[in-house]
Amino acid sequence: MDSFTGKLAVVTGGGSGMGGELVRQLAAAGCSVAAGDWHLDTVAQTVVSARAAARPGVLVTGHECDVSDEAQVLRFRDELLQQHSARHVDLVFANAGIGGGASFVTDSREEWERTFAVDFWGVYYCARTFLPLLIGSGDGVLVNTSSVNGLWASLGPGAPSTAYSTAKFAVRGFTEALIEDLRSNAPQVRVALVLPGHVGTDIIVNTRRAHGMPAPTEVSGQKLADARTWLTRAGLLDEGASDDDVRCRLAGLEHDFRDKAPLSAAEAVGIILDQVRAGAWRILVGEDAKLIDTRVRAKPEAAYDYAELFSGLAPTPAAESLPQDSQGR
Numbered sequence: 601m602d603s604f605t606g607k608l609a610v611v612t613g614g615g616s617g618m619g620g621e622l623v624r625q626l627a628a629a630g631c632s633v634a635a636g637d638w639h640l641d642t643v644a645q646t647v648v649s650a651r652a653a654a655r656p657g658v659l660v661t662g663h664e665c666d667v668s669d670e671a672q673v674l675r676f677r678d679e680l681l682q683q684h685s686a687r688h689v690d691l692v693f694a695n696a697g698i699g700g701g702a703s704f705v706t707d708s709r710e711e712w713e714r715t716f717a718v719d720f721w722g723v724y725y726c727a728r729t730f731l732p733l734l735i736g737s738g739d740g741v742l743v744n745t746s747s748v749n750g751l752w753a754s755l756g757p758g759a760p761s762t763a764y765s766t767a768k769f770a771v772r773g774f775t776e777a778l779i780e781d782l783r784s785n786a787p788q789v790r791v792a793l794v795l796p797g798h799v800g801t802d803i804i805v806n807t808r809r810a811h812g813m814p815a816p817t818e819v820s821g822q823k824l825a826d827a828r829t830w831l832t833r834a835g836l837l838d839e840g841a842s843d844d845d846v847r848c849r850l851a852g853l854e855h856d857f858r859d860k861a862p863l864s865a866a867e868a869v870g871i872i873l874d875q876v877r878a879g880a881w882r883i884l885v886g887e888d889a890k891l892i893d894t895r896v897r898a899k900p901e902a903a904y905d906y907a908e909l910f911s912g913l914a915p916t917p918a919a920e921s922l923p924q925d926s927q928g929r
């Protein structure tokens with residue numbers, strides 16, 4: 601596929617961040633898009649901005665869809681086929697995702713399983729639902745978003761990432777396994793795996809809302825104590841800091857994650873779409889993702905010995921400069 605012009609793409613998580621940028625950049629490239637999100641209001645805003653930038657003849661539609669609920673994914677499919685008068689789709693970006701369930705030990709089972717359900721089952725249900733329509737395209741591409749946490753199951757010292765990493769490793773395994781399956785059984789479809797490092801989006805805020813967590817200014821009790829522990833361990837908080845200092849640091853992380861990232865969502869999506877067009881299957885997004893990929897493959901036994909893993913880097917990365925992900929840790 602050397603051009604998106606005249607194609608029809610499905611994007612999940614189209615209401616924010618990279619999903620919103622995918623919708624806008626695809627529409628600007630002449631591709632019709634059906635954008636889904638579990639927040640209809642945010643995906644509606646994306647649709648307005650994408651239509652403003654779209655080439656003539658492009659149709660952009662917004663749909664309410666929680667990807668962790670297969671019935672909703674099937675309804676999304678039926679709605680978009682009807683609204684686009686289509687019988688197949690050419691591109692599917694299984695992009696929707698949330699953080700959460702950082703600790704298997706201390707976080708709730710409900711939060712852990714919710715995170716896994718969105719991040720893995722969401723991708724799986726999209727593949728189940730849309731593969732026949734991609735086969736119908738004759739030149740279909742399934743693009744699954746994993747993460748640097750699909751390569752490395754930690755966010756650094758004091759910052760576990762268990763549910764998210766488990767799901768993102770699963771997305772990577774599923775996607776890589778599909779390469780040979782599609783080659784053998786559906787060669788008119790190819791699959792690509794997106795492995796972003798830190799990209800400036802509102803994923804921390806959206807994750808908090810998805811799990812019904814309090815805003816940083818409202819954090820108290822055990823959650824405040826947990827935040828104090830990992831912020832201190834990560835070197836992001838002084839010993840003896842007040843409770844308000846902890847809350848302030850948490851609020852700052854939400855903003856900094858979006859505003860001080862090495863790549864904006866628009867830049868990340870520029871890379872993703874260029875690579876999809878070029879036929880790549882393994883799309884590392886950002887220098888941090890490339891660094892982790894190289895280091896973990898070169899020294900697998902040292903993957904969780906941070907000093908050893910990052911040895912030779914000048915300066916030795918402090919926790920703040922280590923690759924961050926959806927939990928901002």
Ligand SMILES: NC(=O)c1ccc[n+]([C@@H]2O[C@H](COP(=O)([O-])OP(=O)(O)OC[C@H]3O[C@@H](n4cnc5c(N)ncnc54)[C@H](O)[C@@H]3O)[C@@H](O)[C@H]2O)c1
Nearest residue numbers: 613615616617618638666667696697747798799801803806
């Ligand atoms: N931002 C990063 O640094 C980063 C790094 C690695 C991987 N990723 C991955 O990239 C993808 C996009 O993340 P982002 O940073 O743009 O986040 P974001 O929060 O800005 O956007 C994600 C969108 O997905 C939607 N969403 C969440 N759960 C959903 C569900 N169950 N059903 C439908 N929509 C749902 C949200 O409402 C939101 O609009 C995610 O899969 C994320 O895990 C992000």
